[in-house]
Amino acid sequence: VADELDGDARAPARRRVVIVGGGFGGLTAARALAGADVDVTLVDRHSHHLFQPLLYQLACGGLSPAECASPIRGALRRAGNVAVLMAGAEGLDAERRELVLDRGERLPYDSLIVSCGAETSYFGRDEWSEHTFGLKTLSDAVGLRNRIYGAFEEAERAEDPRERRRWLTFVVVGGGPTGVEIAGELSIVARHTMKGYYSRIQPDQARVVLLDAGPRLTTAFSEQLSAKVAGYLAELGVTVRQGARVTAIDETGVTFEAGGTSEQIEARTVVWGAGVQAAGFTRVVAEATGAEPDRAGRLPVGEDLALAGHPEISVIGDASTLAGPGGRPLPGLATVAIQQARHLADGIRGGAPGAQGPFRYFDKGALAVVGRGKAICEIRGRELSGRPAFFTYLTVHMFYLSGGGPGHRVKVLVDWASTRVGTPQDQVIDGDLASVEATPPGARA
Amino acid sequence: VADELDGDARAPARRRVVIVGGGFGGLTAARALAGADVDVTLVDRHSHHLFQPLLYQLACGGLSPAECASPIRGALRRAGNVAVLMAGAEGLDAERRELVLDRGERLPYDSLIVSCGAETSYFGRDEWSEHTFGLKTLSDAVGLRNRIYGAFEEAERAEDPRERRRWLTFVVVGGGPTGVEIAGELSIVARHTMKGYYSRIQPDQARVVLLDAGPRLTTAFSEQLSAKVAGYLAELGVTVRQGARVTAIDETGVTFEAGGTSEQIEARTVVWGAGVQAAGFTRVVAEATGAEPDRAGRLPVGEDLALAGHPEISVIGDASTLAGPGGRPLPGLATVAIQQARHLADGIRGGAPGAQGPFRYFDKGALAVVGRGKAICEIRGRELSGRPAFFTYLTVHMFYLSGGGPGHRVKVLVDWASTRVGTPQDQVIDGDLASVEATPPGARA
Numbered sequence: 016v017a018d019e020l021d022g023d024a025r026a027p028a029r030r031r032v033v034i035v036g037g038g039f040g041g042l043t044a045a046r047a048l049a050g051a052d053v054d055v056t057l058v059d060r061h062s063h064h065l066f067q068p069l070l071y072q073l074a075c076g077g078l079s080p081a082e083c084a085s086p087i088r089g090a091l092r093r094a095g096n097v098a099v100l101m102a103g104a105e106g107l108d109a110e111r112r113e114l115v116l117d118r119g120e121r122l123p124y125d126s127l128i129v130s131c132g133a134e135t136s137y138f139g140r141d142e143w144s145e146h147t148f149g150l151k152t153l154s155d156a157v158g159l160r161n162r163i164y165g166a167f168e169e170a171e172r173a174e175d176p177r178e179r180r181r182w183l184t185f186v187v188v189g190g191g192p193t194g195v196e197i198a199g200e201l202s203i204v205a206r207h208t209m210k211g212y213y214s215r216i217q218p219d220q221a222r223v224v225l226l227d228a229g230p231r232l233t234t235a236f237s238e239q240l241s242a243k244v245a246g247y248l249a250e251l252g253v254t255v256r257q258g259a260r261v262t263a264i265d266e267t268g269v270t271f272e273a274g275g276t277s278e279q280i281e282a283r284t285v286v287w288g289a290g291v292q293a294a295g296f297t298r299v300v301a302e303a304t305g306a307e308p309d310r311a312g313r314l315p316v317g318e319d320l321a322l323a324g325h326p327e328i329s330v331i332g333d334a335s336t337l338a339g340p341g342g343r344p345l346p347g348l349a350t351v352a353i354q355q356a357r358h359l360a361d362g363i364r365g366g367a368p369g370a371q372g373p374f375r376y377f378d379k380g381a382l383a384v385v386g387r388g389k390a391i392c393e394i395r396g397r398e399l400s401g402r403p404a405f406f407t408y409l410t411v412h413m414f415y416l417s418g419g420g421p422g423h424r425v426k427v428l429v430d431w432a433s434t435r436v437g438t439p440q441d442q443v444i445d446g447d448l449a450s451v452e453a454t455p456p457g458a459r460a
Numbered sequence: 461v462a463d464e465l466d467g468d469a470r471a472p473a474r475r476r477v478v479i480v481g482g483g484f485g486g487l488t489a490a491r492a493l494a495g496a497d498v499d500v501t502l503v504d505r506h507s508h509h510l511f512q513p514l515l516y517q518l519a520c521g522g523l524s525p526a527e528c529a530s531p532i533r534g535a536l537r538r539a540g541n542v543a544v545l546m547a548g549a550e551g552l553d554a555e556r557r558e559l560v561l562d563r564g565e566r567l568p569y570d571s572l573i574v575s576c577g578a579e580t581s582y583f584g585r586d587e588w589s590e591h592t593f594g595l596k597t598l599s600d601a602v603g604l605r606n607r608i609y610g611a612f613e614e615a616e617r618a619e620d621p622r623e624r625r626r627w628l629t630f631v632v633v634g635g636g637p638t639g640v641e642i643a644g645e646l647s648i649v650a651r652h653t654m655k656g657y658y659s660r661i662q663p664d665q666a667r668v669v670l671l672d673a674g675p676r677l678t679t680a681f682s683e684q685l686s687a688k689v690a691g692y693l694a695e696l697g698v699t700v701r702q703g704a705r706v707t708a709i710d711e712t713g714v715t716f717e718a719g720g721t722s723e724q725i726e727a728r729t730v731v732w733g734a735g736v737q738a739a740g741f742t743r744v745v746a747e748a749t750g751a752e753p754d755r756a757g758r759l760p761v762g763e764d765l766a767l768a769g770h771p772e773i774s775v776i777g778d779a780s781t782l783a784g785p786g787g788r789p790l791p792g793l794a795t796v797a798i799q800q801a802r803h804l805a806d807g808i809r810g811g812a813p814g815a816q817g818p819f820r821y822f823d824k825g826a827l828a829v830v831g832r833g834k835a836i837c838e839i840r841g842r843e844l845s846g847r848p849a850f851f852t853y854l855t856v857h858m859f860y861l862s863g864g865g866p867g868h869r870v871k872v873l874v875d876w877a878s879t880r881v882g883t884p885q886d887q888v889i890d891g892d893l894a895s896v897e898a899t900p901p902g903a904r905a
Contacts (some may be wrong), residue, residue: 099659100617101617168507169547171546172545174565211537212537213542248581
């Protein structure tokens, strides 16, 4: 402490930037501020940056946890002006400009960047979380992997045919990219990967059912691409039910209404890919600043990415909502958070408390992958599907995969893309682990 | 069931072999019985075979779980007469010759092979398990990894210098190969891997203390090799305390007596490598058969590897005790279990309920590794140390690494051996996971 005071006395006070969250937005902001004339502290509950678009691969055994996540410290090792703190952000004193951590420590800031991301939303039916598997965190994905592979073991052991069928039925709720990707991959695992390993069961008797409330899958894409996706899923053996509104989920299965009648599917494994909401810290920010979150908990920001009346508090990525061209809110994509973070860092480097000038989103398009070698993609009005879309997907992911440096990125994607049916990369489940979640920082960066 | 009855009616009844445990002994027995005129069922609580000698590397972040374990189903895929059941063995009806599983199912057997291995022993001080980390299971190793890397995060966050010192102090209890290996690797992690990643702490201020109750380390080796090990550890910065008898362990540290005085070391992380005992299922077997386990819970068997009066019940590996040449019990090594399993399978293939002829152990020596590139090794009276011993270690481990086929073995060992200081292979911790422990069988085999 004495040292720090001496330091303060000698040098003019440097501006302090505090970043909440080490996802795409937060990590990009910290990197973009490396070497700038500010002191940066990045706070995250976890020590790793997560590459969420590959989580479904982890859940299905195609990638290992270390291939979907990289240590935040590793990515920021050379940034001498950036400190990392593995801690939860729990309070905000907007008047004194202090972030309050989960052990009561206070971090004063001149600029606060809220990039805490999104979490699974059950639209008010939180009790469903007990009987479903979300897919937003590393623990979610490893838990789902345990369940998927455990389900085949349970089916092998079951004496009762009905119970066996329950264990071999997998229901995915939600027809967005996450639901589509996990349903396709699950069907590959059941029909190909598991073949020949069991004595009593035929794993390809497993059923994968995708329930979607809307009239067509992946509504962010055109009707034509949606139809392609439906075709790919049918080829993979996935049963898709459109217009299916889930009304109940318990340990025996899912009940839903479709076409005016109620049906039940008995299943032990239900994956929830139907919705997300902004992470809980946004509620803290809303209370402290008077900002009014939307129905999904997102904080409205202006074109300067700041909260109204608080130019020193910026909110980016999935935690925020901002109207794009034509008034439609910007999509919840990594590219949005990354571009916002860079724009913000430019402003702070220029001496402002936040962004300088309005943020303009450069639309890089959207992608979804179905099984191996098939994908859909839409880039500035152009549409791709099948293999060309798949290779675009690979290229884009290689570009954005954070952490490990080019060699690591190539390895992960080659591992994943070259994984043939029947040879998942990471097939060992770790069992019940300690609750500390930490990451060795001396990593691949 | 109807099908099975039909089958029984057509073919003469085949002998049924039940194996408890998928470790080195059980898996070797199952493989050696593949294609034999018997029906084999291998029962294990976990779906993976664990390569225990590399667990300390997993704990220190040098290897991933998938590199230390392989799916049992994968290793037995081509064995059409071998079924695998992921279940716990909880009872034994020795008269009716039935193994009882944890849901009450009964597995009738003509031959029973007990190869349930060993677990951590606290010599009657089971309360110490709450404040220490064992190193026998995959969960143990992942839990310890979380703690080790979490400890540096906690130290970075600690405001109180004394608390910070506690988080940066690591105590290892036990001077056998496990204790020596983990102490050496821990010191490398602290002094090299973590360097440069933190703002407030200097990770190389971390202390690693190895407490050994005896007069010298690794007593299974000669005095000369013990001295080498002590020298290697000193080079790595590990403090070794000989003649240190632990008297208390709690959340603040370890108390021990040495040279007639009592000392306390304040430490948040204590690794227990001081003792093992036979796994709990041996007690079930003892009760059902009247066998009398030794102090470490091991069941005494004759040269035919069977329990006295029960030629149909064989016990191999760490679950058993058998006098070797000179009357000393055979050591608790994978090679012993593997050789016993093969001998047993030969007898069963020949029509006997167990082994035919006395088991003779072919001593392949013992090995321990200290840090990178240094090891000690003793093979039939010949001693090696330093780099030659290290390369012997690599070769031997490559040979015995089960599961992944030659390519996988080479990959794991190259990964491990080539991991330079500062680049652990698997640095992502998975957080709190579901409790089902399963393994995708469509594996690398």
